[in-house]
Amino acid sequence: MKVIMEPAREIPVAVETDVIVLGAGPAGFSAAVCAAREGVRVLLLEGSGDLGGTATMGLMSHWIGRTKGGFYEEILDRSTESSDNPGLDETFGGSARQIINPEKLKNVMAELLAESGAKLRLSTRACEPVMEGDTIRGIFAESKSGREAFLADVIIDATGDGDIAAKAGVPFSMGRETDGKMQPASMLFKLGGVDYERAVFPGRFEDETPVPAGTLQHLAKEQLKAPLGHVLLVRSTLPGVVTCNMTNVPDVDGTDAAALTDATLVCRRQMEEIVAFLRRYAPGYENCYLMSAASGIGIRETRHFHGQYVLTEQDILEAREFPDRVVTNAHFNFDIHNMSGAGLDETGVTASFPQRKGYSIPYRCLLPQRVKRLLLAGRDISGTHMAHSNYRVMPICANLGQAAGTAAALSIRQGVTPDQLDVKDLQEALRGRGVLI
Ligand SMILES: Cc1cc2nc3c(=O)[nH]c(=O)nc-3n(C[C@H](O)[C@H](O)[C@H](O)COP(=O)(O)OP(=O)(O)OC[C@H]3O[C@@H](n4cnc5c(N)ncnc54)[C@H](O)[C@@H]3O)c2cc1C
Structure with a gap:
């Protein structure tokens, strides 16, 4: 250099x-x-x-x-x-x-x-x-x-x-x-417009969550582009708002600014795909929308x-x-x-x-x-x-x-x-x- x-x-x-x-x-x-x-x-x-x-x-x-x-x-x-x-x-x-x-x-x-x-x-x-x-x-x-x-x-x-x-x-x-590998990075975001009366909330990887088209975790693996493929949705205290922990970028060195930049842009692209998936497959999320995202990518x-x-x-x-x-x-x-x-x-x-x-x-x-x-x-x-x-x-x-x-x-x-x-x-x-x- x-x-x-x-x-x-x-x-x-x-x-x-x-x-x-x-x-x-x-x-x-x-x-x-x-x-x-x-x-x-x-x-x-x-x-x-x-x-x-x-x-x-x-x-x-x-x-x-x-x-x-x-x-x-x-x-x-x-x-x-x-x-x-x-x-x-x-x-x-x-x-x-x-x-x-x-x-x-x-x-x-x-x-x-x-x-x-x-x-x-x-x-x-x-x-x-x-x-x-x-x-x-x-x-x-x-x-x-x-x-x-x-x-x-x-x-x-x-x-x-x-x-x-x-x-x-x-x-x-x-x-x-x-091997020096580090846990994947994710950018959390909030979804608005969720119907809490009908919504599902798989909060753990093990929660299979039956939905009309199958089980949500299975559908995510099948329908979302890798490295996406799991569903984590957590209730909030705000009406109609859910926290979504589904973006996923492996192999990010969180001490490298260029790697952080690239991973942030990947997460941004993933958000749109996740929202479309949830609208299609998750009960209660038919009208959900991306409300706000973390102000920086999360490094584990x-x-x-x-x-x-x-x-x-x-x-x-x-x-x-x-x-x-x-x-x-x-x-x-x-x-x-x-x-x-x-x-x-x-x-x-x-x-x-x-x-x-x-x-x-x-x-x-x-x-x-x-x-x-x-x-x-x-x-x-x-x-x-x-x-x-x-x-x-x-x-x-x-x-x-x-x-x-x-x-x-x-x-x-x-x-x-x-x-x-x-x-x-x-x-x-x-x-x-x-x-x-
Ligand atoms: C995607 C994701 C999901 C997670 N989910 C959960 C969860 O659901 N529940 C849970 O309990 N934990 C969760 N965790 C883990 C948890 O959030 C973190 O491990 C925890 O916040 C670490 O706390 P900390 O105070 O050590 O560091 P941080 O919370 O990361 O705080 C470090 C602070 O230092 C500042 N900083 C960094 N470098 C500098 C510098 N050079 N000079 C000055 N300031 C600097 C940063 O801006 C930041 O404010 C998650 C983590 C990630 C990434």
């Missing part, structure tokens, strides 16, 4: 604070609020123009899986909408509380953040770490204001892809250990960072209780979408997932190898491809954020780095905030 040199220049320091959280998705948002509530100064810095990350801008239908206690419950208490839509509870085996109205959630997040005292900078993308040897001291970011530096004692990377952790030198691997999997512990499939299956656990009662399955086509991957285990106890995640998964004063939170923590397919869901990511934010704040209050923090102090603080350790 041809290269040119960028001249060295002086960069203004926009902010010096205690904790900077990168990324305002479920993990970063939770980290920022929970750190600020512990009495330290926090800046939440987000590349896009709003709060919520994939939960809101990705137009997520619902918080799937569950945890018990902690800040996640508070998010639900504040953002859940009552609704007259019948049958919300049966949609996906969860509770109606978990259904998301993305605009309401953004507003609730803004309120919670303001109440916590954490500061917010939107539309500002973290580009490079500021390093002193192996210690991260801040980040360089780009925005309408140009290039600026933001300095802090602890940085939490909750960007999903771990953009700054990667550049700071934390070792990582991409996707599946055997990219980098897996190597932390002081790597969470594995076996840890989850055995429901291991780690002595340094900071997330507990994490309930979900191995949700691996087909890596080369539609539906569930052969390694995915959803309805038949055997472990009902819930598992724990140790603090060491948030502590990266090699780089000091950095914490990982959300889907970029340290875990294998299989383990990641489970903890990547938003309730667990929110709890990971709570743990990271609390750890950052305690480290600052005690004058230690996050890797020196006594995990018993962290567990006690989390317990005091309603996390069932």
Whole structure:
């Protein structure tokens, strides 16, 4: 590749604070609020123009899986909408509380953040770490204001892809250990004009859903052009509105801007085909229309960072209780979408997932190898491809954020780095905030 040199220049320091959280998705948002509530100064810095990350801008239908206690419950208490839509509870085996109205959630997040005292900078993308040897001291970011530096004692990377952790030198691997393949990308969209009295809502790959022309999943495989071929439709709290999770693009590297662009355009083309299919085959969808689509393509999997512990499939299956656990009662399955086509991957285990106890995640998964004063939170923590397919869901990511934010704040209050923090102090603080350790 041809290269040119960028001249060295002086960069203004926009902010010096205690904790900077990168990324305002479920993990970063939770980290920022929970750190600020512990009495330290926090800046939440987000590349896009709003709060919520994939939960809101990705137009997520619902918080799937569950945890018990902690800040996640508070998010639900504040953002859940009552609704007259019948049958919300049966949609996906969860509770109606978990259904998301993305605009309401953004507003609730803004309120919670303001109440916590954490500061917010939107539309500002973290580009490079500021390093002193192996210690991260801040980040360089780009925005309408140009290039600026933001300095802090602890940085939490909750960007999903771990953009700054990667550049700071934390070792990582991409996707599946055997071949680097990553889960497919999808762009969710909302359908309007659905007749809820008659509509069907297959919320899982296993839901066959009988319709006049056959079964819906089977028809999708037969009638839609590959890599389309599954049906996932989830009720919303808004009259006549359904969230559609059916676009599907395998082999997308979510850390490559050109690949993201191509995949976005593929999803856009797929939407029209999906709407036509649903109008033809799905009862209640005869007059449905494309109402709105996510403001960015949804990326399920990219980098897996190597932390002081790597969470594995076996840890989850055995429901291991780690002595340094900071997330507990994490309930979900191995949700691996087909890596080369539609539906569930052969390694995915959803309805038949055997472990009902819930598992724990140790603090060491948030502590990266090699780089000091950095914490990982959300889907970029340290875990294998299989383990990641489970903890990547938003309730667990929110709890990971709570743990990271609390750890950052305690480290600052005690004058230690996050890797020196006594995990018993962290567990006690989390317990005091309603996390069932
Ligand atoms: C298509 C799809 C469907 C899914 N369905 C569900 C579901 O139904 N239920 C469920 O619970 N989970 C679902 N998930 C999983 C879940 O949405 C994500 O794994 C989860 O949101 C991850 O949370 P996070 O906070 O780690 O990252 P994200 O939610 O991705 O947030 C990361 C934030 O960081 C910002 N950011 C990124 N890079 C930078 C940077 N360099 N500088 C500054 N900011 C940056 C992003 O703009 C974003 O706001 C789905 C995921 C996808 C992709």
